[in-house]
Amino acid sequence: MNSGTDVCQKVITSYMKSVGEQWNVVESSEDTCYLVSPFSRPDGELIEIEVSVFPDGRIRISDMGDTLGYLHINGLAVSRATVDSARRLARRLAVSLERYELEVFALDIEGVGERLHALLQAIINVNDLILRRRPIENLQFDTEVEAFLVGQRVIYDSDYQVKGETEPHRVRFHVDSTKKILIQPLSAASESAAWSWAERWAYRFGDIKQSDPKWNTFAVLDNRGDRQAIWTPKATLPLTGFARVIPWTENTLLAQELAS
Secondary structure (H helix, E strand, O other): OOOHHHHHHHHHHHHHHHHHHOOEEEEEOOOEEEEEEEEEOOOOOEEEEEEEEOOOOOEEEEOOOHHHHHHHHOOOOOOHHHHHHHHHHHHOOOOEEEOOEEEEEEOOHHHHHHHHHHHHHHHHHHHHHHHHOOOHHHOOHHHHHHHHHHHOOOOEEEEEEEOOOOOOEEEEEEEOOOOOEEEEEEOOOOHHHHHHHHHHHHHHHHHHHHHOOOOEEEEEEOOOHHHHHOOOHHHHHHHOOOOEEEEHHHOHHHHHHHHO
């Protein structure tokens, strides 16, 4: 008759064998391979892993940004606060979050197993942040634009102070790239309020460009739902020549600018 210890050992052995057989290599090159794990996200998609080997023998294992991408696609506003929460959860397992990718390093092949397990645990923990989501239509517009920037995997600054010709100005988002991009979300409840915001930001953008003409300025308009009728040609007229105007329903245009 098997003792309890014997039974438990056999359970472990059986589990390890079963899990090990469910891993798959889906693509590989000389120094990189991609794995599909037997573990899934709440939507049922299996977790995929990228493994890269460096010339010095170090091994990098990454989720390729899929975890934060999953949160974004499934309705969580992936704002700076969400990213900070993900980073805290990952840090408990000695997992890093760099450029929206969860990653770990092993010094050699001997240490890979432990590091891979830590990464998988971090991915599962961060996936649970999806419980914080709320309907996208209830989000503050600034928060939705910020979530969009995170989804584009760009590095950005919030409430960025910019030098103007006559005075400094604070712009909601600055994208850290060689294109010198400034993005200001604009939301209003009426056409007159929209015109007032447009006039105000035309002055600010004009003052910024007078100090440095290389800035690329974007006014992103909240035309969600019944606000679509608010941003009329008359309301946006003051921004002409001072900023590129992008309605939120056409935010793919902003994505193109960020990616180019």
